[in-house]
């Protein structure tokens with residue numbers, strides 16, 4: 088059974104189709120990259136897959152459970168780092184992770200241990216007592232990731248997890264994700280960094296205009312070249328030239 092399976096997912100905003108009958112099968116234990124140009128529909132797809140945005144049609148199954156028919160059961164399996172969703176930022180970092188764990192009904196002792204582990208793992212111990220509103224962008228990403236991990240999900244869905252994160256923290260996060268996959272978990276990550284996806288993931292799907300153009304193992308998708316070349320070939324849109332004359336200094 089796939090860790091995540093999307094069948095015919097569709098979402099329209101007004102007259103525009105953001106996600107167009109999209110199919111995707113994410114095998115259990117995979118580290119799956121989702122790449123695509125700006126506006127391709129990645130965030131919309133992940134929002135529908137995790138129960139944040141209701142699809143117009145199609146289904147999203149997590150471990151065989153329909154996200155929109157059995158949302159509570161499905162969400163127990165999902166850890167979600169969504170893009171652009173507000174956090175309860177008048178809580179301290181420690182309070183926010185604790186609150187997230189309480190939503191999943193974790194008992195006090197288990198939760199206290201996990202909160203301490205996550206603060207240490209993400210190098211947030213010194214900031215644990217400060218309001219999340221006062222965190223930097225990268226720290227906010229990390230506290231959101233900690234909140235997504237606290238209930239020990241089976242599927243992690245991460246929308247642009249490395250944006251604004253410093254290189255040391257990014258390497259630490261990659262280690263955590265590698266460990267999560269090695270332990271049998273599944274990760275789906277959207278990213279604009281082809282290099283990162285090629286190094287980090289074992290599967291990738293290239294999405295454009297709300298559809299999957301190609302999906303498979305990294306080697307299958309990139310063929311003889313690298314992922315970036317395949318991406319540019321498939322997606323197109325490269326502009327040759329140096330830009331308008333007024334922009335050139337000499």
Ligand SMILES: Nc1ncnc2c1ncn2[C@@H]1O[C@H](COP(=O)(O)OP(=O)(O)OP(=O)(O)O)[C@@H](O)[C@H]1O
Pocket residue numbers: 100104105123124125126127128129130131132
């Ligand atoms: N709430 C909304 N209302 C109207 N249009 C929307 C809404 N959310 C997304 N869209 C549109 O849907 C399309 C897909 O957007 P989406 O954010 O899913 O793309 P993306 O692949 O995540 O882009 P990026 O890489 O820039 O983050 C875009 O054309 C966007 O303008």
